[in-house]
Amino acid sequence: MKWHVLDNQRKIMGVLQKLVSNKTEIKVRVRGAKRPFTSKLLKIVEVETFLELGDLEIDTEAQLIIEKLNPAKGDDLIQSFPHVIMEFLVNKNFCQCAVKNVGVSNIPPHFGFILSFPETLEIQEKRKEKRTRYEEPEMVSVEFRLAIGGEKDRKYTLNVFDRSKGGFGLLVRQRDFDLLKILQRGDKLQNMTFYSESLMMRMDATVRHKTRLEEGKYKGCYILGIELPKSVKGG
Structure with missing residues (x-):
């Protein structure tokens, strides 16, 4: 230290x-x-x-x-x-x-x-894990579907706010706040599709945290932290 x-x-x-x-x-x-x-x-x-x-x-x-x-x-x-x-x-x-x-x-x-x-x-x-911050979250997004209360699957599209070697932080805006009640730490998200300007990949992930942003452009929104499988973790 x-x-x-x-x-x-x-x-x-x-x-x-x-x-x-x-x-x-x-x-x-x-x-x-x-x-x-x-x-x-x-x-x-x-x-x-x-x-x-x-x-x-x-x-x-x-x-x-x-x-x-x-x-x-x-x-x-x-x-x-x-x-x-x-x-x-x-x-x-x-x-x-x-x-x-x-x-x-x-x-x-x-x-x-x-x-x-x-x-x-x-x-x-403190030893902090190096994180890459996307200044324009709209450039990278994630899409996935969830079944809520037996209803038809709902599609969610979230922007990537930041990333680390272990996974991604997804930006949850007010329109998607229902996710915060549905998802809990340890829940599995299957068949998530990640998009960037030049790449599309599909993978599963695990929910690790839900953190409220207290300052900045996205104050009041939340970060949904997800962990990727070891086989696809990167820097």
Whole structure:
């Protein structure tokens, strides 16, 4: 796994504010302890500091307030070994940063420890499967038929939104939303016909996911993820 180092203080602030808002559990690694302690980020505060650059100037510095550590023996350790590593998840991404314990917070309702604001934030990059995105989905389409409730087969024609080595993502527009109720993960789709400008091929596929698009041109539509047989998977 690769690491992305974030050093923009405003962006780091945005990430940490999410921890406060969502009351996300964090882990604190302290020297002398085999396992991390758990805590929560309670608040981000700004403290005035004085910088003497010719004339006296006032600057602000952000600090973090976290709950006391669990198990409680961590409270003694963090005061003996103030340089610690804070770990947490944001949008399922593992993050860590180096901070320092600079004091104890006894101001209600935020009882715990005051930590320095991190200079950088390390984010572990997920290994993503390479996907090819079709900017114009109308250029590639899939056709198949389904029998619904004993009625005559209905023909569906869906555009290909993207593809991966394992299969395709099919764009489901509002007119075809009934598919979302009919098809479930693991269902088999037989005799699907795939069309492109220069190729037509027929194959079976398996439904793998139904995902709603939350942004972009097709916001509100769904992606029907299908997996192809191993014999026809390609890059």
